[in-house]
Amino acid sequence: MPSPLLSLTWTDHVTGRQGFLVVDRLVRGVASGGLRMRPGCTLDEVTGLARGMTMKEALHYDPANRYVPLGGAKGGIDCDPRDPEAYPLLVRYLRAMRPYVESQWTTGEDLGLSQDLVDRAAAEAGLVSTVQAVYPLLDDEAGARRRLADAFAVEVDGIGLDQLVGGCGVAEAALTALDRAGVPRGGTRVSLQGLGTMGGATARFLSRAGLTVVAAADLKGTIANPAGLDVERLLTARDAHGTVDRSALRPDDLELPGEAWLSADAEVLVPAAVSYAVDASNQAQVTARWIVEAANMPVRPEAEALLAARGVTVLPDVVVNSGTNAWWWWTLFGDVGADAEEAFAYTRRSMRALVELMLTRARTDGTTPRAAAHAIAADRLPLIARRYGWYR
Incomplete structure (x- = not known):
């Protein structure tokens, strides 16, 4: 297997806990993959998940679709999401990864983290959105963002469509x-x-x-x-x-x-x-x-x-x-x-x-x-x- 395009290990200056980001592959300069938080999360784990995202994206490739698969990436934080330090740690991680989220890495909820929590932490970290790196690839950014926001507002039997x-x-x-x-x-x-x-x-x-x-x-x-x-x-x-x-x-x-x-x-x-x-x-x-x-x-x-x-x-x-x-x-x-x-x-x-x-x-x-x-x-x-x- 080829090495990932990017592999980062981040150490939090407050708690000493570690976070990881792996970009396995870029397509049109962008990669997609969620952010997980669990105790014992490792760089090897995140690397495997990023490679899996590359495959997930490719498996859904249909030349007739408007959606063009992105590359694969993944983020991870070694912390129990129930720990009182978990949320501020998440904010600091996203602040540290902000250059990548803004330009290369689109992310969202994964194990241990809800989308609402990731979105709240991202806003606190100064990000416009956790998927803002994909915006330059859209024909109608405003319409696309509105469509996604509307979809996230849809509920079925009290549970969000997402x-x-x-x-x-x-x-x-x-x-x-x-x-x-x-x-x-x-x-x-x-x-x-x-x-x-x-x-x-x-x-x-x-x-x-x-x-x-x-x-x-x-x-x-x-x-x-x-x-x-x-x-x-x-x-x-x-x-x-x-x-x-x-x-x-x-x-x-x-x-x-x-x-x-x-x-x-x-x-x-x-x-x-x-x-x-x-x-x-x-x-x-x-x-x-x-x-x-x-x-x-x-x-x-x-x-x-x-x-x-x-x-x-x-x-x-x-x-x-x-x-x-x-x-x-x-x-x-x-x-x-x-x-x-x-x-x-x-x-x-x-x-x-x-x-x-x-x-x-x-x-x-x-x-x-x-x-x-x-x-x-x-x-x-x-x-x-x-x-x-x-x-x-």
Whole structure:
């Protein structure tokens, strides 16, 4: 793998904590990728995420779209987002990274950070917007910014569209795999790790599609019910970090240890929280047929090889969770409007086509879905480069 274009480690002068920025690749001078905050975040982790963003962007390349994929980047801060120092640390990080956000790096929420919080900190750091680097690429900047602002103001059942569209994409990826395998949705069980933005929305879309969510893990442990959890009840009882108030549980809901989501009796597992959740030591607990990576890098490579050897299919993050990023740009560039049904329909159509392409390529090449996704991205990157030039 080639080295990233830019790799930075920043040390906060107040707390001594570190933050990172990696720009893997630029397209038309700009790269896209979220900002995460978690204790133990490392430069290697951010580097891998930035490379994944390069692939996510390339996978959604359609020459007919107004949206032209950007390069890949990622930011990370080594801090617990619940720490009292977390917000001022975020502001100082963004202030330090301001030259890059203004000119090269478009960013937004990721693990541990909400978009509202990132936007507030960015304003305090003196930034116009966390996506201002892309503004020079827009034909009508004022109209595009207004369209994105309008889209972020849309709510569905009290939840912002921006918090739902990624989960819509994850759910569609899972449903595409089930449909290809001829597995009926009714009676198919799902277990999730994480009920935050991505996990909560995924649970909602899958349950509304007829699947049964039997387990969901948060910071306090796993909530389970073999007969099915009341997803809407749990989502209503979440705090800002996706932790469910246990007083909202029904009498027959079970409280199990945190790792119990992994071994739940379910056909579909959705790791939607942290990276590296499934490793070589715990993958043996998995009895599901599919793992759908809503989080970034939740399955370690050595675990994926062992899972594949016993017939467990991993649908990779570079495809599965790419809907949020793509929706931002579809909206900003004008491929979709500020309308929930239009956004969901476009996301479903795009994700289904991409997952179908990936699974067909995997079958044809005799490889895993991840290898197939990487091969598709490798095919598309030169097309983008020929059209817009190389920036390495």
